[in-house]
Amino acid sequence: MKNKTHFAFFDEGSKKEIRRTTLKAVAIPGYQVPFASREMPIARGWGTGGLQLTLSLIGKEDCLKVIDQGADESVNAVSIKKLVQQTTGVELTDQTEDASLIQSRHRIPEVPLTEEQILVLQVPTPEPLRDVEASEYVTKRLHAEEEYSGAWLLLFEQIMKYGKTATGADHPVYVNGRYVMAPSPIPRFDNPKMHTSKALTLLGAGREKKIYAVPPYTDVTSLAFEDYPFTVETFADQACHLCGANDVFLDELVDETTGKAYYQCNDTSYCIDRLNSQEQVEVEHHHA
């Protein structure tokens, strides 16, 4: 027998607890507020934090978009979408501009977000100081004392080793000039999108039991040194081999027959959108 689940999977008590935590997170931007992360029907580390936020937020009138590394169709995105859709019956979309709620694993969409949207990011490691300090007891105190030498030292070591800051993703940011925050493993390319964003950004770490937030119109500065300023990934003179976009985050792929590298938009819905509009132009041109 298959039991009918409650709306949005959670009992109301769980939603209330997550909602209270989220409000506190918004009031203290960048501070990781502990919460009682629930057991979910997906494994911890697979987006349970983001999923719990989404379920606490979602209502019947919402339109949900879920992306996984820029793709709407990959396994993680599809399973989360199915779970939410089956327990709420909400509309799903892959168009960024149509969504009222966007849950994302490791990308901020290329299309700028609006004031009516909420971005939920899945976070594996919410603690930016974890690489320098293993103890949660200690890192909480380092945040309390605004003692962020460790985060600076990590970047400094990268400069010593590689001649530049070499964070692949999750480059730490200062939020509202107070807390150093892990922006989740988004590429550096996406860090500037968080700065004074029009949309509210919520970050959820299910395994680590933390919720934190960046309210709209809030200063988010990537950590950098005066002589080594913050830079985003560049794709020198490369463009998407499908749609031709060159001002977006690109994936580097290798053609297996020739061994040559080629590039493709990481945000699949953005790419398809561009292709469709190009095709529209071609069709109109052809019929004219």
Place this chain on the structure above:
Amino acid sequence: MPIDQVHDLQKVYRKLLDRMARPGKLANLQAFQEKVDYEVACHDATLLIAMTLLDGEVSFHVISENKQPVEEKIAAYTLARHASMEEADFIIVLQDATEASIIEGMATCKTGNLVDPQYSATWVMESQTPLSNQPQLLLTGPGIERQTDLHTSFAPSIWQARSEAVQEYPLGIDLIFTDDIMQIACVPRTTTVSVQEVE
């Protein structure tokens, strides 16, 4: 028709969250007006917020000249515990609360500690006059693009007490305002409030 604990309170929460993220912006809960047919001597919006946020895991404190009936009703509807000013997670200020009692409350309520700033009180404050964006208080800070105006019935001395409660950021209190035409607005601890000269 009673409030739908699942879908109505979800909508209230979304408005509340959006307004907490955008301090000073007003939200209207009038869509639920007919559903709030509970005989509680507080603003309908106050009751909706209490039902959205309170349950058996948290405590609340009411500031009012005649608080007992409201305390009992809120405890009955939400199962939240009543607690002293020093311990309460939520502090509900009714319309008839005196200036002195609010100021005293802001000095004694929880503001969190540096390791756990979330252990602080959230205030739900009933404005005697309708909330509006008329000039009275000038708000700036996270969530506000440039600046925004807010008008409440609370005296400058109360805003002074609030400033003192939030001056050691990240410690502080977060305020939710309600009025009798079912509007709400929020002022979290990050917002800088300056009282404008009036009259």
